[in-house]
Amino acid sequence: MTARSAAGQPVGAARGAPGDRRRESRSKRASRPAPADSAALTSDAMRAALVASEPRAAADLGAIRIVRAPGRVNLIGEHTDYNLGLVLPAAIDLEIRIAFVPTDDRRVELVSSATGDRARFDLDAIGPRRRAWIDYVAGTAWALAEAGIAMRGLRGILVSSLPTASGLSSSAALELAAAWALADTPGGNIPPLSLARICQRAENAYVGVNCGLMDQFASACGVTGDAVLLDCRSLEFRPVALPLATHCLVVIHTGSTRSLTTSQYNLRRAQCEAAAAALAAENPAIESLRDVTPAMLPRVRALVGDAEFRRCRHVVSENGRVAETIDALAAGDLDAVGRLWAASHASLRDDFEVVSPELDALVEIATTVPGVAAARMTGAGFGGCTINLVARDAVDALRDAVAAEYPTRTGLAPRVYVVDAVAGAGFLAG
Ligand code: ADP
Ligand code: MG
Numbered sequence: 516m517t518a519r520s521a522a523g524q525p526v527g528a529a530r531g532a533p534g535d536r537r538r539e540s541r542s543k544r545a546s547r548p549a550p551a552d553s554a555a556l557t558s559d560a561m562r563a564a565l566v567a568s569e570p571r572a573a574a575d576l577g578a579i580r581i582v583r584a585p586g587r588v589n590l591i592g593e594h595t596d597y598n599l600g601l602v603l604p605a606a607i608d609l610e611i612r613i614a615f616v617p618t619d620d621r622r623v624e625l626v627s628s629a630t631g632d633r634a635r636f637d638l639d640a641i642g643p644r645r646r647a648w649i650d651y652v653a654g655t656a657w658a659l660a661e662a663g664i665a666m667r668g669l670r671g672i673l674v675s676s677l678p679t680a681s682g683l684s685s686s687a688a689l690e691l692a693a694a695w696a697l698a699d700t701p702g703g704n705i706p707p708l709s710l711a712r713i714c715q716r717a718e719n720a721y722v723g724v725n726c727g728l729m730d731q732f733a734s735a736c737g738v739t740g741d742a743v744l745l746d747c748r749s750l751e752f753r754p755v756a757l758p759l760a761t762h763c764l765v766v767i768h769t770g771s772t773r774s775l776t777t778s779q780y781n782l783r784r785a786q787c788e789a790a791a792a793a794l795a796a797e798n799p800a801i802e803s804l805r806d807v808t809p810a811m812l813p814r815v816r817a818l819v820g821d822a823e824f825r826r827c828r829h830v831v832s833e834n835g836r837v838a839e840t841i842d843a844l845a846a847g848d849l850d851a852v853g854r855l856w857a858a859s860h861a862s863l864r865d866d867f868e869v870v871s872p873e874l875d876a877l878v879e880i881a882t883t884v885p886g887v888a889a890a891r892m893t894g895a896g897f898g899g900c901t902i903n904l905v906a907r908d909a910v911d912a913l914r915d916a917v918a919a920e921y922p923t924r925t926g927l928a929p930r931v932y933v934v935d936a937v938a939g940a941g942f943l944a945g
Contacts, residue, residue, distance in 0.1 A: 550629070611685065611689050627648060666698060714735070763904075839855055849888040887906075890902070
């Protein structure tokens with residue numbers, strides 16, 4: 516059954532339900548690449564699109580290669596990565612794919628099929644950022660060069676089923692897809708975690724976004740059917756089994772534009788660093804908020820302002836909730852997972868202050884649906900998506916509840932994605 520929103524637009528099955536996009540403003544449509552239908556990401560469709568876009572370069576069909584890089588949904592551990600804490604993302608089957616032909620001319624030329632926009636740069640003269648989407652590709656080339664990884668030029672076309680700027684890490688997926696396409700040997704012949712760190716460097720130092728490692732890690736190191744726990748201090752990681760025989764992961768997009776994201780993100784980061792620095796002045800063993808225990812919180816309250824204290828309390832308590840979620844999943848205790856995700860959402864709302872009213876509405880609605888085991892906002896916040904762990908036979912009821920209540924409460928069209936956990940970036944098989 517496909518649920519209908521108040522305006523009669525489908526909110527079900529949506530691999531980027533086109534009806535929802537029609538409701539977006541003109542300026543939003545113009546500034547954002549719209550996700551493609553999954554049919555556009557098949558090998559045949561991508562080869563045909565590349566041939567149409569690059570008839571000469573792609574004349575030899577056998578020379579065409581396709582790389583894929585998944586987006587990710589974070590199950591718990593929000594704003595902990597840059598504080599060297601714990602995160603639990605899963606790579607998801609909403610992806611960026613690049614079909615390309617390698618060339619010997621050192622020129623990288625890509626078309627984003629969503630906009631038809633063609634962009635290019637020279638591997639030997641990458642130059643400064645242009646403040647455009649190609650920066651994520653050029654920045655990846657810059658960081659790969661810095662790491663001494665050999666690259667080749669290419670002519671390619673980029674297709675994506677991943678909503679952008681929605682907290683599902685389209686930027687990291689673009690970097691990982693670019694890294695796999697650009698490197699002369701598969702994945703640069705280095706471990707996926709190393710490739711993730713190179714892509715993070717691209718986003719930090721070239722694009723100018725001071726993100727932590729989680730997004731690139733998840734896109735690089737995803738495991739089919741599992742979430743992946745990353746300790747952002749030791750960089751140890753391991754797969755974590757999900758109860759997917761009985762439940763599924765449901766991502767719900769608020770349909771709202773993220774606003775003030777970069778400045779607010781940077782402010783939160785600075786507040787976390789200020790709290791850690793105040794403690795470090797007294798105790799040099801403290802290098803980041805990862806080293807702060809719940810027992811130290813009263814001292815933090817005495818040392819820093821109220822906002823810094825609450826940011827710190829969120830990070831410290833969130834690391835505890837990640838560890839407890841791992842235990843609860845291992846024990847099959849989904850009631851506990853539900854309580855932990857609810858506490859994470861409340862902490863992000865009250866202490867970290869990144870939850871928009873739309874995210875709150877989606878979580879509130881989901882919480883009323885029997886069979887929704889756990890629901891919370893996911894990603895950096897200020898708009899974007901929620902993540903829901905839902906009994907398989909309750910997905911339609913969740914869709915119906917969201918369709919019935921969310922548009923009237925917010926005036927926005929939600930998009931519902933039932934996602935699978937998939938493997939990290941690489942060449943597309945077949
Ligand atoms: P998120 O990573 O949460 O999706 P970001 O703001 O970090 O959001 O990254 C979004 C940016 O990534 C877009 O503004 C665009 O520059 C780039 N991008 C993502 N997907 C595509 C795409 N399919 N085509 C072109 N650029 C893309
Ligand atoms: Mg991003």
